[in-house]
Amino acid sequence: MAAKYLSIRDQILDLIAEMEVGEALPPERALAPQFGVARMTLRRAIEEVIREGRLKRKHGAGTFVAGPKIAQGLAVTSFSEDMRQRGVVPSSRTLDAGELAASPKLAKRLEITSGEPVLRVVRLRLADDAPMAVETLHVPGRVAPGLDGQALDHASFYELLAERHGIILAGGVQTIEVTVTDDREAEILEVPVHSPAFLFERVSRARDGQVVEFVRSVYRGDRYQFRVDLQPARAGSNLADDAP
Amino acid sequence: MAAKYLSIRDQILDLIAEMEVGEALPPERALAPQFGVARMTLRRAIEEVIREGRLKRKHGAGTFVAGPKIAQGLAVTSFSEDMRQRGVVPSSRTLDAGELAASPKLAKRLEITSGEPVLRVVRLRLADDAPMAVETLHVPGRVAPGLDGQALDHASFYELLAERHGIILAGGVQTIEVTVTDDREAEILEVPVHSPAFLFERVSRARDGQVVEFVRSVYRGDRYQFRVDLQPARAGSNLADDAP
DNA sequence: GGGCACTGTTGGTCTAGGCCAATTTCGGGA
């Protein structure tokens, strides 16, 4: 059986989906028996929801439905999910796809030997049908044999990895820099040449430590921004005040 | 009495400070009585340390001292601390300081009425004595009466707030965008005009919800970047494998 | 009418113990 607090967490998410922002959750002591768990377990579940930013606790007062999701900045792993959280509709168009032999530089990033085959897919990412980013995906050939650009048109790369190749991502590292668009990027993104843009580079790994992808994305600077909640030094979890 | 798990957390930090990377912590069932707490409380403390990235748990195997801190990007509240974490020496030079009457736009950000006095300080921030960012700080006059640009030369703004005005920050919101340098910024930062740059805008609040500062910072795009550890979907805390 | 102490409600922490699940260890068999 999956962990009980995870199941309770989902039930809480269902519950608050029908509630107004600022409305109070029933007290923990009432909710726990209702879900059939101990209070500590309920609290554990609530903490998960708080971490997602959907609830807010106030000592002595109650637990309240938080305002609409505040972007949590940098944990971006999926364009689609990122866009949905921002309230726009994501879509994608493949511009180019094919195999190539890894250059020394690319080989180093992917931790393979130079010359090994690599699948390369260039995609235009759109938000509400307007260009948002150009994404260049590199996948070592042996990681996902048989995969091609076609498959990515209607399914998430990560889903394909999991379902067709049994690869589960374990984490990755992403760097975020600023850049300016070159001629090609400018044309694709429909912005002037040398417009400011975000440059993301991400390397993701599977559970066994093997590099699964190297992604380079250029985001339009005029349409994309981060919004981050800052917390003081250390301790606790949430901040900000507002009562119902 | 402060929370017991916080005290235990500090004791754990002391303990692992003398240990090698990869070395295993004593088992929870041994450590808990040693610290004189229940195992659950010890676990709570360990979770805090894990959140700071200093420990790593492996189900069935043990709890191990994690490798040196990996930059976590975003808990940035202070330029100085940010730079020190990046391994460079921060310094600061005040370029301009003075009082002005809040424009309607600024008043809205600071949540005061238009025309109220505001302290404005423009500072050049340096890393290893090379220009890194231009920071413009706005503080409502009534938040920190008597404060001026001079005071900021040799003390942290946040320390001054806490010590001289008893104001403790409770959190804030920061947006991160890309921009290009204008003539003035380019000159100060010693980069070409229209170089790409990060634009940070931060609004910080005290515990009572009052806005304490509005900061606008322009960071050199060629010297500053984020590096973020990504974690899969949801759940847990850590990733990566390596056994002792 | 205003302010303050009291009190009930609600979240925050802690305990002691039990059982489950992943991993490692170790002994016996081939």
Added chain:
DNA sequence: TCCCGAAATTGGCCTAGACCAACAGTGCCC
């Protein structure tokens, strides 16, 4: 000697109950 399976070890989850601390409303007192 090598390998496999059982047993011990270790973290993960859950419980039921207790007490502490912050908050909000009430009503008394001035």
